[in-house]
Amino acid sequence: MRRVATGLLVAMAGLFLVARFNAGGHPAWGYVQAFAEAAMVGGLADWFAVTALFRHPLGLPIPHTAIVPRNKDRIGDTLAVFLKDNFLIPRVVAQRMRGIDIAGAAGRWLTEGNATAAGGRMRYGAARLAANILESLDQERLGGMVRGALSGQLRRLDVAPLLGQALEAAIADGRHGPLMDGTIRRAARILESNQHLIRAMVHERAGAVLRWTGLDETLANKIIDGLEKLVHAMADDPDHPLRAKAEEGLAQLAHDLQHDPATQAKVARFKDEMLDNPALGNWWQGVWETMRAGLLRMARDPDAMMAGRLGEALRQLGTTLQSDPVLAATINRFARRAVVGAASDYGDAIVRLVSDTVRGWDAATITGRLENAVGRDLQYIRINGTLVGGIVGLAIHAIDGWL
Template identity: 80%
Template sequence: MNRPLRVPGAGDAAPIALVRMRRVATGLLVAMAVLFLFARTQAGVHPAWGYVQAFAEAAMVGGLADWFAVTALFRHPLGLPIPHTAIVPRNKDRIGDQLGSFLRTNFLIPAVVARRMQRIDVAAALGRWLAEPAGAASATRLRYGASRLAADMLESLDQERLGGMVRGALSNQLRDLDVSPLIGQALEAAIADGRHVPLLDGIVRWAAKVLEANEHLVRAMVHERSGSIMRWTGLDETLANKIIGGLNKLIHDMAEDPAHPLRAKAEEGLASLAHDLQHDPDTQAKVATFKAELLDNPALGDWWQGIWERMRGGMLRMVRDPDTLLAGKLGEALAALGTTLQGDPLLARTINRFARRAAVGAASDYGDAIVRLVSDTIRGWDVATITMRLENAVGRDLQYIRINGTLVGGSVGLVLHAVEGAL
């Protein structure tokens, strides 16, 4: 079951300005109620109190009516399920649909996008951004604004979902890639250039370390397989020493002699492997099976997730510090490109035309998808959270409606009382 999406930060407490205005509006309503009660007690003292009572009474009516209207936008007044109240929560989905339709009608029409893009010089803006020296005091707002925008976009994206998309894309590419011929060609080229020699040297050194670390296993194996007479005479220990010494000498000779017969055999084996990887179907099938098992291994998924997190962290560090990003040789190349963009009208027109066509094409191809995204996103938002956020955004102005309603209502009551007295 899908749960409504809670908007980050939307559930925070109401702003201080909203709380203050709400108290002012409520305090004014309470003051009118107190004034009304007091004026009733003074009704026979002086005719002026009648005007005060009429003003306070009408002010209470106006204030209560506007309180009801303002409250009904976001919730049921006093918690009572009165019809046509809690308008925003009840109509959240319809608001999302109308907002998406508004965007589609007024902003995502290809003609509108093309007209707006004609007034934007993308090439000049990009050229100034690239050509500006790192750390210059002038015109840095665009660079840091773009950096903040890029950082906000990276941080707002769902890390798990985006990381999964990256992993899925890499996995699909690797599954479709026939790696056997590539490995075979790389190995064949390495053998032809002699770049396989360090690999053989490394294998020899590794074998020496393995033998040194496992001499006790060789001695134990010889001891277990020897007869009782060999054990009683100590010949098993002598035999183990001979075996270990012979292996050590063989490894030492292989390390010292590049033309050692076993090294030659190893080179022949590598060459045969390189050939089989490129031409033997059975070898290629084994590599494909191993590749599939490796890609299905959860450990590889965790490793890729770590790689993605480091990549994402590196991108965030770069976009947060554009001066560092544009320093060194990369900065010099980008600055030269920026200068060219500003001084080459033909190139600038080409880039602007491309940007305009890309924007128009995006509006035409993805306008409906963007509308659905807006609508579906709002549908998935948590009702209480969005209600709180909207109220925090516009609630301060709505409290002015309550105040104005109280004062206007009182003024109308005062006029009616005066007219009544004149008649």
């Protein structure tokens, strides 16, 4: 557009020379000359005005030229204030956010976006970004941060009351029955596999007479048979007295976990000992590495991720977001409050960011960016100035001729 405007100005100069050379040939050449002369004046004036916005015309330090470079700091401050006063007001942000259906857009993207080209590009872009972030982070430090965060949360957590409440709820709902059955079956297997220990214990503690007569073996068999019958009876009879005693013990344990300071202190000490154990730290590290490897696999192959259970869960979530108005309203309200809160809390920081960024640009950078943004329209001003000037000059010459 700059070449077009300059070319038009050169064309007017050429037309002026042609008209000036043929001025005596025909009266019409006078009108052509007047048109071309005024067009040159208008084009040159608008060239000067447009150029003066961004630089000194012809490099001459004419006053009130190079307006943008000289006032870039003021432009940045004015732009920042304009953004704050017209866009970052919480009331304006809230009013704008009321017309945006965040939940619906997220639901449509989760259910349909992956089938579109834009949705696929967004998914692959997000996956690459996530993979690059995970790979660029210091894994040793990040793993330590994860372990420290988990350990800190567990140390602050009062575990005993939670365990007590869970155990009490399980007993009330009868969910402890399978646990007791499993414990009894386990006891039966332990007894069966360790009969030799019972026989050895009886043999060592029996007197010489019993060992000489072989009664120690008979006594050991009786003890083993009695224990086996007791375990099988407990397994077969849900109302066995020992099971009732065990249930009473579990109920008392649930109560102590919630209300007995001594029991709670024991659980807290056990928890701290577990957390201080280096083996647990190694286990945390293994869990983190497994999680990181899984995240990297999903990020590198988003198609496989979306085709699996996670993808199905995300699609179901998208369907729910579109079909459940209560959930959608809740999410939209949360998003609106979050954006309004961000505008209220960080509006000044955003304004300072804009202002400081513009201040940090050098004069050539801001000149180039503004000229690229509005330069095409400014060249149209030069073209219009050339044509309008020519028309005005033609009109003045015609009026002068008539008078």
